Amino acid sequence: MKVACIGSGLIGSGWATYFALKGLETTLFDIDDEKLDQAVERIKSNLKFLYEENVIDEREFNFCIERITTTTDIEKAVKGAVLIQENGPENYEVKRKIVADIEAYCDDKSIIASSTSGLLITEIAKEAKVPERIVGAHPYNPVQLIPLVEITKGEQTSDEFVAKAVDLYKAIDKEPVVLRKEALGFISNRLAMALYREAVEIVERGICTIEEIDKACCYGPGLRYALMGPNLIYQLGGGNYGIRGALTHMGPSVEHWWADMADWKTWPEGYADKVQKGVDEEMANRSKSHGNTNEEIAMFRDKGLIMLLKYHGKM
Ligand SMILES: NC(=O)c1ccc[n+]([C@@H]2O[C@H](COP(=O)([O-])OP(=O)(O)OC[C@H]3O[C@@H](n4cnc5c(N)ncnc54)[C@H](O)[C@@H]3O)[C@@H](O)[C@H]2O)c1
Known part of the structure; x- marks a missing residue:
């Protein structure tokens, strides 16, 4: 199964580490190669720590690295991805632009999940082609270690996509908690x-x-x-x-x-x-x-x- 991380900073590289650890083919997108190089270093350091703590062995370390592909091509990043985890800057304008970039190439059934720390999904999804599939999925840093994911809905998010997101995060051992109403700052x-x-x-x-x-x-x-x-x-x-x-x-x-x-x-x-x-x-x-x-x-x-x-x- 393929997933994509859009934005490869602290949270994007944490998600990529975690998805790869759970056996998912992961593409990691950012706006330039320098950011991606930094992300790869961060991912290697995350994995090295887990190796040194005997959480993974050398084979798993290498598999994780192989499962992650970096790219500055959004089409390559999102095409065929079941889940697209957005980890761009915490700003409505930028997040709306990222959603538009993703929607230009992603599959009809893909879930677009935003890592936003407290922005409203209704606002992020305002100009989306398919706002039903946009959910909030707020992780806690370090993403590769903390199980909680707060799932939030916007006014137009469908229950079907929320349920799909919950099932997916559960399947990879995260602990999703769904907010019944939108609330700044979540729980x-x-x-x-x-x-x-x-x-x-x-x-x-x-x-x-x-x-x-x-x-x-x-x-x-x-x-x-x-x-x-x-x-x-x-x-x-x-x-x-x-x-x-x-x-x-x-x-x-x-x-x-x-x-x-x-x-x-x-x-x-x-x-x-x-x-x-x-x-x-x-x-x-x-x-x-x-x-x-x-x-x-x-x-x-x-x-x-x-x-x-x-x-x-x-x-
Ligand atoms: N830092 C935390 O503790 C934390 C915890 C939970 C959630 N979050 C949320 O996660 C998101 C990312 O936070 P972060 O701390 O990783 O930030 P960061 O600044 O480390 O990373 C943001 C990344 O987005 C990239 N980016 C910029 N414009 C882009 C675009 N148009 N398309 C794709 N990528 C773009 C940047 O190059 C950068 O690599 C934010 O929404 C933040 O609120 C952060």
Whole structure:
């Protein structure tokens, strides 16, 4: 089965790595050869890591490389592809243009799935010839390791194409979750940004430092979130009384907390500079084994993800 990745940046090369790992013939398109060369290096590095972690052997490494064809010819990329995963820049105009380029050559039955992090599929599909086949399929970085794909529909997306997309992602061991309605930020980023707004708020109020926020998440709730969602966490927190008991018990206090928590809609001025300084200090303070540079910390993350995926039976 052939699939295509349009746009070969961080996410496009992550998808290509994953599709190839799952045995799919994958074409990877970008606007110039330089981008494609960078993508091939990224894919090789993704695969090398999996090889070094004993997830794949040398034979599989080589098969994966062979399964990926790079091209700057959109017709070659999409012709005959069952799924076309769009990973271009996060911008309506560019994404509409990419959809038009794809539709000029793809098969009638192809699914066009956008990796958009939060744009509306209705808008992306506005000028499409066949808007019924355009779905959102939002992955999480690193795509080759994180199972979640949030599937979103636009006003004209058909249930038939949503079902086809869900079946396909399931068949390659992804964990698709379908949104029943369009929503900016989908499920996961809405949750992530609700948490992050409060993280910003308590730093701004001087309650704790940037490093302490990360420690409090990582060594506390974050460990549980890697294993189950908030509803199951409160179910267990309620003991024999379950989540109903937990909410009945904690509910009145929590309403006081909510009344005191952030509800602003624009970022505090200068926060990006402030947080960068705090994160630079935090990175310098980490032990060597946990990593001090972006690359070392990403490696630390990915090794941990492999252990968790094995525990979840996903690897
Ligand atoms: N970075 C993340 O963590 C993340 C996570 C989930 C989803 N996404 C989404 O995935 C998409 C890609 O993000 P990214 O981080 O890989 O960006 P990126 O900048 O790394 O890659 C974008 C790629 O698109 C290519 N491109 C530009 N114009 C194009 C065109 N007309 N046709 C085809 N390709 C074109 C660029 O050359 C580049 O290689 C975005 O929609 C983004 O919101 C990103």
